[in-house]
Amino acid sequence: MQISLTVNGRPYTVDVEPRMLLVHLLRDVLDLTGTNVGCDTSQCGACTVIMDGEAVKSCTVLAVQADGSDILTIEGLAKDGELHPLQEAFWNNHGLQCGYCTPGMIMTAYHLLQVNPNPTEEEIRHGLEGNICRCTGYHNIVRAVQEAAQRM
């Protein structure tokens, strides 16, 4: 089936099998491998992208469902060589170690800060419930989101 969508501002028209998951469209077809796959039960959030302004788990969206949508992935976050405040804050605060959960974590935080620009620590921890990090114990991720909230 032919679908058209915009990813990081660039329009694409591609032919996909209806069963193809959005995350595989991004990774295997569009070669945008920044978005990762960490589980198969929609728990880990590593595959989170922004779809029409909202954070979604791209492993639980069919590519055909994304037909016509506007997608933002980690690759599209920095603008004109300037890191997004969230990227900068994750770097400053050591909010990542192995980095595998990081793209999804940052994209969820991006949505979280759009709906709640000044979250408390508890709100951040609840907001990131759908993203699993095994390295950081979340301590520095929370700091990073707090710093980003201040900068944004």
Place this chain on the structure above:
Amino acid sequence: MYPPKFDYYRASSVDEALSLLQQHGANAKVLAGGHSLIPMMKMRLAQPGVLIDIGRIDELKGIRVEGDTLSIGPLTTHAAIAASEDVQRLATALSDAASVVGDLQVRNRGTIGGNLAHADPASDLPAAVLALGGEIEARGPAGSRTIAADDFFQGLFTTALDENEIITAIRVPTGQGTRVSAYVKFPHPASGYAVVGVAAVLDIAGNKVTTARVAANGAFECAKRLAGVEQALSGADATAEAAASAAEHATDGFSADDFMSDIFASADYRAHLLKVYTRRALQKALERA
């Protein structure tokens, strides 16, 4: 992780969706947000030959206040329900429940219609809709009909919905006088689903509870009313103490076999939790009075 092959149809109207359903029969599944169905397909626990995507049908979206009824389109996401001031004000238990489904990303895609049709026993919305005395409007080849939430949830992943019907609206009466409600849950630490979740809806006049509707999910094979609690509260004082003593009746009328049991929570622990969370739901509702 990799769904099996299927044929995909995108319906642009309810009529088109219904005719596709007619055409493909039991081989077809309706796709809304996909947050119940796609995970099942990824595990290959569901292998429908045909998917009928209703996700773009505008008539199935939105939240409207119609007199003393709140009407919610089945494609409304959990996030939209949780954020709706109308729902917060008129059906607080549903707002509570929608705000604790899964996680932020799941709430952005999952829909109330898909959620109710899937009828996962540990899902959050069924108890809220049931306690609020909601109705599910469904349309099939024979036309529309309205199913009371009391009749809708029939068992494990089983509803009163016919195979060729689609939910077209969820209606919740907003009540007269002072109606307060709340939903609280004990989430499973891994899945986030409700080990036990309780919705309480109380109509209050003066210092008395005139009517109580209380329902639970997580505890049973599907969402169920807690008749013992409702009876104990009817005419009772609208106080935390009365709520606590009514909550002790949460398991009345149920036998040990009625309770779900798994490695995380046994049937008798769930029965105990049901009392604890019933008390918390009632008290939270009363705090809003």
Place this chain on the structure above:
Amino acid sequence: MAEKLFGSAIRRREDPALITGRAKYTDDLKLPNMAYAAILRSPHAHARITRIDTSKAKALDGVVAVFTAEDVEQSGVPGQIPVGWLLPNMKMPPRSLLAKDRVRYVGEAVAVVVAEDRYTAHDALELIEVDYEPLPAVADPAKAAQEGAPLVHENEPDNIAFDWEIGDKEATDQAFAQAAHTVSLELVNNRLIPNAVEPRAALADYDPINGKLTLWMTTQNPHIHRLLMSLASLGLPEHKIRVIAPEVGGGFGSKIHHYPDEAIVSWCAIQLGRPVKWQATRSETYMTDAHGRDHVTHAELAVDENGKIIGLRVHTYANMGAYYSTFAPAVPTYLYGTLLSGQYEIPNIHCRVQGIFTHTTPVDAYRGAGRPEATFVVERLVDAMARKLGMDPAEFRRRNFIPPDKFPYDTPVALQYDSGNYEGALNKALEAAGYEQLRKEQEEARKQGRYIGIGLSSYIEACGIAPSAVVGALGAQAGLWESAIVRVHPTGKVTVYSGSSAHGQGHKTTFAQLVSDMLGVPYDDIEIIQGDTDEVQYGWGTYGSRSAAVGGSAIAVSAQKVIEKGRKIAAHLLEAAEDDVAFEAGKYYVKGAPDKSLTIQEVALQAYLAHNLPPGIEPALEAVSFYDPANFTFPFGTHIAVVEVDPDSGEVKLLRYVAVDDCGKVINPMIVEGQIHGGIAQGVGQALYEGAVYDENGNLVTGTLLDYAVPKARFLPSFELDRTVTPCPHNPLGVKGVGEAGTIAASAAVVNAVVDALAPFGVEHIDMPVTPEKVWRAIQGAGK
């Protein structure tokens, strides 16, 4: 040495690629003509395979090939998965790449499909017909140890893989006979699933012209994988295998081991002459990544009339799973029994460990590996004894600590602790937590029906295990030294080749910090290379908190050699005696005449031009070292957990977590703290949430992230960290290692806190994970 960057919390140079999505993990790589593999796994814990029919799968459009054990056998490769640690008299059942006649755990590989895309490969799995004849299975190690239990390896008389002991049994029994008080506990150390967020993956590419295999894989130790691939699995000569660790998304031990899967994928690539990629699904990792822990232990502690510990006696059944994973035999023996002295002077210790085969996924090193299990035994016993004696648990610990003036200290279980100040760390932790105030608050809260608990855990870690001759004598089929080349280029830029292999630890930052200081070369002029067997000399990789202490020390030794060679060249050029040439901040100068100087960059250029070198000095400026430490290092510390238990529902909330650690000198405090944070989270996970459960038929009931709870952000508080610094006396950096500290300490601290909270109910122990139902039952059972 000028310590400019050593000790600085600078941002990681790894991060820009990771936060922009540019970093490449194994599954991100694509090669021309690449095919995808999927592996068929046994749904039975124990069964005979009577028939495999792959014809329907082969016939599916898009399927390239389907292979079974028979195909691997016919190819003539060794096809084995070996064990890398041998204990006396241990059973040695074979393990092959694909199961042939019999499967022994759910998830064991039975066949492999190679197809043009991922989806088709997984479609084809469903078309392979396998007839299984199910056989009785056993998953619990204590049950599997009994006579008459279903045998995991039918040619062996029983399931006891090995029977190992350490310490003096007779003396220990005598101590118990003379004890004033004893306590005993039955402890289950729950089975854990590592859950690195990146699932295991491999991309194999075989060049038939050169006979060379290139294998990108999720590994913590590429050289070990190359060695075992060559020797045991594929039979390709070692120089014809290149193993590359691209970006690796966490490991926690699970990416140390040599599994069948990556070997199968490599074998497929060789057979087919085209690149083959495989990534495990999360559910597959649950069945196949080596699990951790899984001990059933009876433990006893004895004290004299003064409350001084006089004896510790331990018997443990350690689950090995169905086969030995790579270093499995070491984990419940030399990484466990030897740690049972903890921070305490215990004159008599005896520990017996029986490794047990069961019909479950193999068990091996998972963050901490043996040391969390040992700490849990010791710290639970210490708390139980303190309670029995009516003593404050902090005071009981103080009374029994090895005092600072007794180092180096020889334990009765074979270790020599190099240094330590245990009371210092304890006191600092108590102060940071406001311990006395907390006890008052606990008292007050109890009066209001609120149950707060305070749990201590004073742990010792042994990391950077070495020297190689010693670990060899203990059974290691590996050396545990580490390598480094420090190469100064003609322009004075530096490339360091390290045998360590990071997967989130930030080596490229830390190692560059230390080289920059030593050589006086700007940080940005230093490149760190690791994780590629064709680029990097042999190295043993990253695990066991060894990379700073052993890998970092290797770099320091090489850097020092470079400095010394440079000094010879500089002395020659400056026409001064070598002894008169000093080196400081990147400059060689004549002592007393600092204007007579050469920068290391100038010396490097001269070293390469080689126009005027001193006699006997070879051109170029680089040095290699293979650093074999004199001893383990012994980090330590005290952690304090504060919990509140909801007596109605049994829910436990972790209110605070205070950690004081001593990992010696710290190169980058930000990275060290990050390691401790993550370690604590995993220890808390074990204590409260995580537990792999098998049913009686050997089915993994917690088979997905829906059932097995990994800590989420909302389960944890912010952590309160501090440290003491007792430098390691025997390595050039004074560093000890920190990767596992948090995990080693945390589970005991949290369980001690929960048991402390429930003291008014008379609860004496709750097994991990301390789930709400267990707490509720403990309260019910104990009765108030």
